[in-house]
Amino acid sequence: xxxxxxxxxxxxxxxxxxxxxxxxxxxxxxxxxxxxxxxxxxxxxxxxxxxxxxxxxxxxxxxxxxxxxxxxxxxxxxxxxxxxxxxxxxxxxxxxxxxxxxxxxxxxxxxxxxxxxxxxxxxxxxxxxxxxxxxxxxxxxxxxxxxxxxxxxxxxxxxxxxxxxxxxxxxxxxxxxxxxxxxxxxxxxxxxxxxxxxxxxxxxxxxxxxxxxxxxxxxxxxxxxxxxxxxxxxxxxxxxxxxxxxxxxxxxxxxxxxxxxxxxxxxxxxxxxxxxxxxxxxxxxxxxxxxxxxxxxxxxxxxxxxxxxxxxxxxxxxxxxxxxxxxxxxxxxxxxxxxxxxxxxxxxxxxxxxxxxxxxxxxxxxxxxxxxxxxxxxxxxxxxxxxxxxxxxxxxxxxxxxxxxxxxxxxxxxxxxxxxxxxxxxxxxxxxxxxxxxxxxxxxxxxxxxxxxxxxxxxxxxxxxxxxxxxxxxxxxxxxxxxxxxxxxxxxxxxxxxxxxxxxxxxxxxxxxxxxxxxxxxxxxxxxxxxxxxxxxxxxxxxxxxxxxxxxxxxxxxxxxxxxxxxxxxxxxxxxxxxxxxxxxxxxxxxxxxxxxxxxxxxxxxxxxxxxxxxx
Amino acid sequence: xxxxxxxxxxxxxxxxxxxxxxxxxxxxxxxxxxxxxxxxxxxxxxxxxxxxxxxxxxxxxxxxxxxxxxxxxxxxxxxxxxxxxxxxxxxxxxxxxxxxxxxxxxxxxxxxxxxxxxxxxxxxxxxxxxxxxxxxxxxxxxxxxxxxxxxxxxxxxxxxxxxxxxxxxxxxxxxxxxxxxxxxxxxxxxxxxxxxxxxxxxxxxxxxxxxxxxxxxxxxxxxxxxxxxxxxxxxxxxxxxxxxxxxxxx
Numbered sequence: 001x002x003x004x005x006x007x008x009x010x011x012x013x014x015x016x017x018x019x020x021x022x023x024x025x026x027x028x029x030x031x032x033x034x035x036x037x038x039x040x041x042x043x044x045x046x047x048x049x050x051x052x053x054x055x056x057x058x059x060x061x062x063x064x065x066x067x068x069x070x071x072x073x074x075x076x077x078x079x080x081x082x083x084x085x086x087x088x089x090x091x092x093x094x095x096x097x098x099x100x101x102x103x104x105x106x107x108x109x110x111x112x113x114x115x116x117x118x119x120x121x122x123x124x125x126x127x128x129x130x131x132x133x134x135x136x137x138x139x140x141x142x143x144x145x146x147x148x149x150x151x152x153x154x155x156x157x158x159x160x161x162x163x164x165x166x167x168x169x170x171x172x173x174x175x176x177x178x179x180x181x182x183x184x185x186x187x188x189x190x191x192x193x194x195x196x197x198x199x200x201x202x203x204x205x206x207x208x209x210x211x212x213x214x215x216x217x218x219x220x221x222x223x224x225x226x227x228x229x230x231x232x233x234x235x236x237x238x239x240x241x242x243x244x245x246x247x248x249x250x251x252x253x254x255x256x257x258x259x260x261x262x263x264x265x266x267x268x269x270x271x272x273x274x275x276x277x278x279x280x281x282x283x284x285x286x287x288x289x290x291x292x293x294x295x296x297x298x299x300x301x302x303x304x305x306x307x308x309x310x311x312x313x314x315x316x317x318x319x320x321x322x323x324x325x326x327x328x329x330x331x332x333x334x335x336x337x338x339x340x341x342x343x344x345x346x347x348x349x350x351x352x353x354x355x356x357x358x359x360x361x362x363x364x365x366x367x368x369x370x371x372x373x374x375x376x377x378x379x380x381x382x383x384x385x386x387x388x389x390x391x392x393x394x395x396x397x398x399x400x401x402x403x404x405x406x407x408x409x410x411x412x413x414x415x416x417x418x419x420x421x422x423x424x425x426x427x428x429x430x431x432x433x434x435x436x437x438x439x440x441x442x443x444x445x446x447x448x449x450x451x452x453x454x455x456x457x458x459x460x461x462x463x464x465x466x467x468x469x470x471x472x473x474x475x476x477x478x479x480x481x482x483x484x485x486x487x488x489x490x491x492x493x494x495x496x497x498x499x500x501x502x503x504x505x506x507x508x509x510x511x512x513x514x515x516x517x518x519x520x521x522x523x524x525x526x527x528x529x530x531x532x533x534x535x536x537x538x539x540x541x542x543x544x545x546x547x548x549x550x551x552x553x554x555x556x557x558x559x560x561x562x563x564x565x566x567x568x569x570x571x572x573x574x575x576x577x578x579x580x581x582x583x584x585x586x587x588x589x590x591x592x593x594x595x596x597x598x599x600x601x602x603x604x605x606x607x608x609x610x611x612x613x614x615x616x
Numbered sequence: 617x618x619x620x621x622x623x624x625x626x627x628x629x630x631x632x633x634x635x636x637x638x639x640x641x642x643x644x645x646x647x648x649x650x651x652x653x654x655x656x657x658x659x660x661x662x663x664x665x666x667x668x669x670x671x672x673x674x675x676x677x678x679x680x681x682x683x684x685x686x687x688x689x690x691x692x693x694x695x696x697x698x699x700x701x702x703x704x705x706x707x708x709x710x711x712x713x714x715x716x717x718x719x720x721x722x723x724x725x726x727x728x729x730x731x732x733x734x735x736x737x738x739x740x741x742x743x744x745x746x747x748x749x750x751x752x753x754x755x756x757x758x759x760x761x762x763x764x765x766x767x768x769x770x771x772x773x774x775x776x777x778x779x780x781x782x783x784x785x786x787x788x789x790x791x792x793x794x795x796x797x798x799x800x801x802x803x804x805x806x807x808x809x810x811x812x813x814x815x816x817x818x819x820x821x822x823x824x825x826x827x828x829x830x831x832x833x834x835x836x837x838x839x840x841x842x843x844x845x846x847x848x849x850x851x852x853x854x855x856x857x858x859x860x861x862x863x864x865x866x
Binding site: 518520521523524525526527528529530531533534537538539542543545546 | 662665667691692693694695696697698699701703704705706707708709710714718719720721722723726729730771774777778
C-alpha cells in the first residue's frame with residue numbers, strides 16, 4: 001500500500017482534492033437536512049400574535065408573586081346596556097373629583113369596541129376595569145387596566161369577554177377600580193410554599209447524595225482498573241468461589257432470619273429486650289478490649305492467630321445481635337420519643353426509620369456478607385486443591401469444579417429469567433441448561449493449564465463498569481417514573497431516583513480518581529511490608545478523600561438541579577408545585593419558584609466550586 | 617548476605633530490563649549501582665524487595681529465597697528491607713509523622729494501624745528518627761509543604777522505622793541539587809557505617825559513586841558490565857558503561 005502510494009504522487013493529490021470536495025458536499029448536505037428536520041423557521045417567532053402571547057406571559061413571569069399585598073381602592077360604576085339600542089350614546093359619571101366617560105355605554109357583540117376615558121385622576125394613577133355581568137352571584141371579570149398620564153387623563157379601548165349572558169333587562173355595569181395604595185403584609189402564599197418546597201428539595205438532594213456517596217465508595221474501588229487488574233485467580237479457585245457463593249448467601253440469609261425472629265421473641269417484653277441489648281453491648285466491649293490487648297501485646301506469637309479467628313467472629317456476631325434487637329426495640333422507642341419530644345419529634349422518626357432499616361435489611365445484608373465470605377473461602381480452598389496435586393488429576397479436578405461452578409451460575413441465571421418472564425416449563429430453563437452448559441465448560445476446562453491465572457479482577461471490573469454505564473445512561477427522569485410507580489408520588493421516590501443516578505455517576509467519577517492516584521506512595525507503603533488493606537488505608541485513602549468530598553458536594557449541587565425535573569414526574573420537591581403552577585397558568589407564582597431554584601443552585605454551585613478549589 | 621543468581625526480568629511488552637544478572641552483596645557494604653537511564657537499575661532494586669516480580673532467577677537473602685516467598689512471609693521479608701526513592705514517594709496530603717509511622721506498618725496490629733493508633737514506642741521512635749535526619753520540628757507539617765531535601769529526609773526516616781537490615785536507595789539524589797545530594801548521601805553513609813545496615817544505592821554521578829561507595833556494579837541494557845571497586849572505573853570503563861560518546865561531567 002505504502003509503496004504504491006508513493007509512486008503515484010500526482011494521482012494521490014487528485015484524490016485528496018476529490019476527497020475534500022466530497023467532505024464539503026457531505027457536510028453541506030448534513031446541515032441542510034438538519035435544518036429541515038429541526039424545523040427552523042424564523043417567521044413563527046416574529047408572528048405578532050405569538051409575540052404578544054409570549055410577552056403577556058413573560059410580563060407575568062416578570063412580576064413574581066413574592067409578597068402578600070393589601071390594596072386600598074375606590075371604585076366608580078357605569079351602567080351598561082346589552083344589546084345596544086338603535087341610537088348609540090355614551091354614559092358619564094363623576095365622583096371623588098374624577099370624571100369617567102364610556103362610549104358607547106352598551107354592547108351587542110364581543111367585537112364591539114368600547115372606549116373608556118377619564119380625567120381628574122392623580123398623575124400616574126393605576127387601576128383596573130371590571131365588567132360585572134347581570135345577576136347578584138355573577139363573577140366580575142377584568143377587561144382592561146388603565147394608567148393615567150401626568151395630566152391625570154387616560155383613555156382605554158376594550159371589548160367584552162366572550163361569555164354568554166342571559167337575555168333580560170337586568171343591569172350590567174363597568175366598575176373602574178382605582179388603586180390608591182398598597183401595603184406589604186408579609187410573604188405571599190406562593191413564597192411560603194416555595195420556601196417549604198425548596199427546603200424539601202435541598203434535603204432530598206442531600207439524602208440522595210449522602211447515600212449515593214456511601215454506596216459509591218466501595219463500588220468505585222471495584223470499578224478502578226489499577227486496583228482490579230492486579231487480582232487474579234486460578235480457574236479452580238474462581239469456580240469454587242462461584243459454587244460456594246449461593247451456599248454462603250443462603251446461610252447468611254438464614255442466619256439473618258433466625259436473628260430477626262430471635263430478637264423479635266426477646267423484645268416481646270421491652271424490658272427483656274433492653275436488658276439483652278445492654279448485655280450484648282457490654283459483652284461486645286469486653287471482647288473488643290480483649291482482642292486489642294492480645295493483638296498489641298504479643299504481635300509475633302502463635303496465640304494471635306488462634307485468637308484472631310474466634311474474637312473477630314464473636315465480635316461480628318454480637319454486633320449483628322445488637323442490630324437485630326435494635327431493629328425490634330427501635331420502633332416503639334422511636335414512636336415514644338416522637339410523642340414526647342414535640343418539636344424535635346423527628347429524632348424519634350429517625351430512630352423508627354433506622355430500626356426499620358436494621359430489621360428489614362438484616363437478612364439481605366447477611367446474605368451479601370455470607371456470599372462474600374463464601375467467595376473468599378471458596379477461592380482460597382479452590383487454589384489449595386491445585387497446589388497439592390499436579391498433572392491429569394489437577395486437570396480433572398479443575399474440570400469438575402468448573403462444571404459445578406458454571407452449572408450453579410447457569411441455574412441462577414435461569415431462576416432470574418423465570419422470575420422475570422414466568423416460564424411454563426421451569427426445568428428447561430434451569431436444570432437442563434445448568435447440566436449442559438456446566439458439563440460442556442467443565443470438559444473445556446480440562447484443556448486449560450490448571451495453574452494459569454485467570455483475570456478475575458478484570459472481569460469483575462468490566463462487569464461493574466458496564467453496570468455503572470448502563471445506570472448512568474438512564475436519565476433520572478426515567479428512574480423517577482419507575483420509583484413513583486414503586487413507592488408513590490412524593491420526595492421519597494425522587495430521592496431514590498436521584499440516589500441511583502448518584503451511585504452510578506459518583507462510582508465512575510470516584511473510580512477515575514482512584515485510577516489517577518500517584519503510584520509512588522503505593523509502592524513505598526507496600527515496600528514497608530504493609531498488607532493490602534493497610535496499603536489502601538495509608539497510600540490510597542489520603543489521596544482520594546479530598547476529591548471524593550469535593551465530588552460529593554458537586555453531586556449535591558447537581559441533585560438539587562435535577563430534582564426540579566424529577567418533581568415534574570411526581571418525585572416531590574419544588575418541581576412538583578412548579579409544574580402544577582405552570583399547568584394552572586399561574587405564572588407569577590411559578591416565577592417565584594424559578595427564582596428560588598436559581599438562587600439555591602447559584603449558592604450551592606458557589607459553595608461546591610469553592611470546596612473543590614480548596615480540596616483538590 | 618544478599619545473593620542474586622541469574623536474575624532476568626522481561627516486562628509484558630517484551631522489554632528486557634535485566635538479563636542474567638548475578639552478584640553478591642556482603643553485609644555492611646555500601647554498594648552503588650550505576651548505568652544509563654533505562655539500564656535496569658530501578659528494576660534490579662525493585663526485584664530485591666519484590667515490588668517487581670522477576671521473570672526468572674533467584675534472590676537469596678540471609679538464607680531466605682526472597683524470590684519465591686509470598687503472602688505473610690513476603691511481608692516479613694519486606695519489612696526488614698527499607699527503601700527510598702528518587703521522587704521520595706511520600707503521601708503528600710498526610711502529615712510528616714504519618715508518613716514516617718507508615719514505616720512501621722509491617723510490625724503493628726493491622727486493625728489498630730488502620731484506625732490510626734500506633735504503639736507509644738513507635739511514636740517515640742518516629743520522633744527520634746525525625747531528629748536524626750535533622751527535621752524534628754516538621755512532624756505535624758503536611759508532607760507537601762516540605763522542600764525536596766527535607767522530603768527525602770522524611771523518606772529516610774520512614775525507611776529507618778522499619779529497623780532495616782538492608783536499605784535500597786533508588787537514585788535518592790537525582791531530584792536534588794548537588795549540595796543537598798551530598799547531605800543525603802552522608803545520611804546513607806552514616807546509616808551504613810554506624811548502624812551496620814547494608815545499602816544498595818543507584819546513582820547517576822560517578823564522583824558520588826567514588827566518594828561514598830565501598831563497591832560498585834554497573835548495568836548496561838540489563839547486563840552486568842562491571843563489578844568491583846568504585847575507584848576501578850577509569851575513563852575506559854566509563855565509556856564501556858555509558859557508551860562511546862559519553863563525557864565525564866562530575
